Amino acid sequence: xxxSLRLQASVGNESDSLLTVLxxxxxxxxxxxxxxxxxxxxxxxxxxxxxxPEARYALIEDLISEYKNYRLDSTLKYVExxxxxxxKLKNPGLTIAANFNAIYLLGMSGRYIDALSHLExxxxxxxxxxxxxxxxxxxxxxxDRLKTESYSSELKKHYSELSxxxxxxxxASIPEQSMQYLALEELAFIHNAKLEESLEINTLRINxxxxxxxxxALISFYRAQIFSKMGExxxxxxxxxxxxxxxxxxxxxxxxxLLELSQLLYxxxxxxxxxxxxxxxxxxxxxxxxxxxxxxxxxVLPLINDAYQTEISKQNHHLKVYSYTVTALTTLFLxxxxxxxxxxxxxxxxxxxxxxxxxxxxxxNGQLNNSNDRLNNTILQLQEANHVKxxxxxxxxxxxxxxxxxxxxxxKKVKNDITNKRVGExxxxxxxxxxxxxxxxxxxxxxxxxxxxxxxxxVKEFNDLLHTEEHIEPxxxxxxTTELRIFALIxxxxxxxxxxxxxxxxxxxxxxxxxxxxxxxxxxxxxxxEAHVLTIGTHVN
Numbered sequence: 001x002x003x004s005l006r007l008q009a010s011v012g013n014e015s016d017s018l019l020t021v022l023x024x025x026x027x028x029x030x031x032x033x034x035x036x037x038x039x040x041x042x043x044x045x046x047x048x049x050x051x052x053p054e055a056r057y058a059l060i061e062d063l064i065s066e067y068k069n070y071r072l073d074s075t076l077k078y079v080e081x082x083x084x085x086x087x088k089l090k091n092p093g094l095t096i097a098a099n100f101n102a103i104y105l106l107g108m109s110g111r112y113i114d115a116l117s118h119l120e121x122x123x124x125x126x127x128x129x130x131x132x133x134x135x136x137x138x139x140x141x142x143x144d145r146l147k148t149e150s151y152s153s154e155l156k157k158h159y160s161e162l163s164x165x166x167x168x169x170x171x172a173s174i175p176e177q178s179m180q181y182l183a184l185e186e187l188a189f190i191h192n193a194k195l196e197e198s199l200e201i202n203t204l205r206i207n208x209x210x211x212x213x214x215x216x217a218l219i220s221f222y223r224a225q226i227f228s229k230m231g232e233x234x235x236x237x238x239x240x241x242x243x244x245x246x247x248x249x250x251x252x253x254x255x256x257x258l259l260e261l262s263q264l265l266y267x268x269x270x271x272x273x274x275x276x277x278x279x280x281x282x283x284x285x286x287x288x289x290x291x292x293x294x295x296x297x298x299x300v301l302p303l304i305n306d307a308y309q310t311e312i313s314k315q316n317h318h319l320k321v322y323s324y325t326v327t328a329l330t331t332l333f334l335x336x337x338x339x340x341x342x343x344x345x346x347x348x349x350x351x352x353x354x355x356x357x358x359x360x361x362x363x364x365n366g367q368l369n370n371s372n373d374r375l376n377n378t379i380l381q382l383q384e385a386n387h388v389k390x391x392x393x394x395x396x397x398x399x400x401x402x403x404x405x406x407x408x409x410x411x412k413k414v415k416n417d418i419t420n421k422r423v424g425e426x427x428x429x430x431x432x433x434x435x436x437x438x439x440x441x442x443x444x445x446x447x448x449x450x451x452x453x454x455x456x457x458x459v460k461e462f463n464d465l466l467h468t469e470e471h472i473e474p475x476x477x478x479x480x481t482t483e484l485r486i487f488a489l490i491x492x493x494x495x496x497x498x499x500x501x502x503x504x505x506x507x508x509x510x511x512x513x514x515x516x517x518x519x520x521x522x523x524x525x526x527x528x529x530e531a532h533v534l535t536i537g538t539h540v541n
Contacts, residue, residue, distance in 0.1 A: 015234050018241035019273065025248050026280055036251040040066050057085050057094060064101060069252040072109050073289045079105060092126035100134050107142040112149070115142055136170035137180075179205060179215065186222060190229075199226050217246035221257050228260075237264055244277075253288035255281035440505055448479035451488045455537035458491070459484060465532050470521035483518050486511060487533050495530070 043066065047059045060082045067075040079102045086095040099122055106115035119142065127135050140163055147159035167184055174181050182205050189198035202223045209216045224239035243257035258281035265274040417425060452458060462484065463471040474481050480488060482504070489500050497511040504511070519526040 015237040015241065018238055018245070022241050022245050022248075023276075025245050029248055032249055032251050036066065036070065053085050053089050057082055057089075060085070061097075068105065069250075069254060071253075071287070071289055072105070075105055076102075076109075092123065093128070093131070096123070096126045096131055097134075100131070100138050103142060104138045107138070107145055110149075112142070112146055133170065133173050136166050136173060140166040140170055140184075179208060183219075190222070190226065193229075195226055195230050199223070199230075202226060211242070211246050211249070214250060214252075217243045217250065217252060217254070217257065220246065221260075224257070224260065228264075233264060233268075237261065240264065253284045255284045258284070444485070445479070447485065447488075451492070452479055455488075455491065458488065458536055461536045462487060462533065465523060465529065466518075466521045467523055472518075482506075483514055486514050487518065487530075490530055491533055491536055 040063065043059055043063050047056060047063070050056050050059055060078050064075055064078050064082070067078065079098065082098040083095075083102065086098045089095075099118055103115050103118045103122075106112075106118065119139070143159045143163040143166060147156055147163050150156045150159060167188070171181055171184055182201050186198050186201040186205065189195075189201065202219065205219050206216075206223060209219055220239045220243035224236045224243060227233075227235040227239065240257045240261040244261060246252075247254055247257060258277045262274045262278040262281065265271075265277070417423065455461075459472075459474070459480070463473075466472070472481055472483050474484065485504060486500055489503065494500060494503070497515065498508050500506075501508045501511045515530075519529045522529040524532075
């Protein structure tokens with residue numbers, strides 16, 4: 001179980017690191033786009049100086065390849081140009097290839113009626129062994145998408161049958177260990193909910209690919225889908241991130257990975273990142289100029305953005321409340337200081353009264369020696385209590401003073417940030433636990449130092465109550481451990497576990513467990529252990 005938790009933590013750290021990489025790649029998108037545009041411009045320049053239809057066809061095919069996952073309108077324009085060229089050339093092979101491009105792109109962009117129209121008009125007699133695999137591929141892809149998008153159960157069944165028919169024909173026409181065959185086999189396993197088998201196939205595919213390959217993003221996307229269906233959300237997040245990174249680097253405007261990643265983060269209440277990714281995905285879809293993609297994203301975009309805006313409003317409200325709270329606490333601290341001053345004055349008066357009484361007691365005759373000894377012991381105990389109070393009151397005053405200074409600085413920061421409209425920075429500052437953790441550590445240092453100044457031999461005397469092999473020693477740089485700190489509070493008379501938990505910022509169960517664990521290490525009767533702790537450092541003879 002511990003190994004499983006460590007693996008989950010490792011995967012979680014890896015997926016978070018990949019989100020950082022994804023953010024950086026998104027910022028660098030312009031550099032990848034520049035490289036893509038240079039290739040496109042070079043092809044367009046070559047096309048302007050090319051006159052022969054065959055050469056123009058080949059250059060346009062290169063342009064279609066560049067534009068295919070980049071801009072839909074430009075891709076369809078060049079597909080139409082090649083259809084016109086092949087009509088003039090009357091070359092059946094080129095005509096078939098141009099129509100294949102048209103059918104594929106129309107289907108992928110959601111224009112199913114146009115895609116089916118082109119498919120129906122296709123001259124099936126021109127399909128040869130050389131291009132039959134491509135024919136089966138476009139038919140399978142088109143009918144598989146129609147099966148998914150159809151609302152009618154009858155149509156779903158019809159298109160599902162056609163999809164399976166062309167998939168089987170395609171798989172029978174290609175080598176079994178080819179990437180295309182493995183991809184079809186993987187999808188079949190996914191559709192049949194055979195997730196372990198699909199993951200095994202996907203592993204073969206991803207090992208044969210690399211992030212620089214065009215197909216890497218799609219393989220990673222399907223891998224993320226498999227992990228998502230298996231409930232492995234950190235692994236899903238990892239491969240959605242890898243897929244999105246590959247898409248951006250390859251200037252592929254397919255935003256499916258970012259869409260899935262944003263929805264996953266939305267469910268994790270990480271609304272800022274979810275909003276950033278869904279908005280980036282929408283910009284990609286708009287640039288690609290596919291109404292189908294934009295429409296699909298628009299159903300998710302408002303949900304995530306509205307939730308993010310609501311969260312920001314809540315945080316702003318909490319910040320305002322926190323500001324008022326800081327002001328109120330400052331007032332309370334000032335009142336506490338005044339109260340402590342009055343108590344110190346009364347304590348001094350009480351000490352003076354005790355001193356006077358002590359001097360009078362010393363004048364009594366020898367017949368009162370026994371009574372005098374008991375009184376002396378009582379006075380010593382009171383002096384010890386006074387010493388404890390003086391030490392901790394002095395520390396409390398220093399802590400109060402420090403907190404007033406810190407609260408004043410924090411108030412100024414809040415005021416300056418709000419005045420300068422740096423709400424985002426203020427929000428990030430308010431999210432951090434570093435301030436609280438630092439203050440807790442400082443509180444422990446104050447407590448340990450003050451306690452050991454009163455009971456310098458506490459650690460040694462405490463360990464004398466335990467078996468030798470169970471001694472508790474502070475680490476280098478520490479004064480007390482958590483266990484020693486708990487029993488230090490008990491030595492000061494704070495015996496209630498809930499009070500100890502409140503002071504040390506632990507749960508009550510944790511305090512109970514620590515107390516029980518230490519008492520089990522006692523040399524003598526464990527039931528009397530805490531009573532013995534109360535005698536550590538005592539001045540009573």
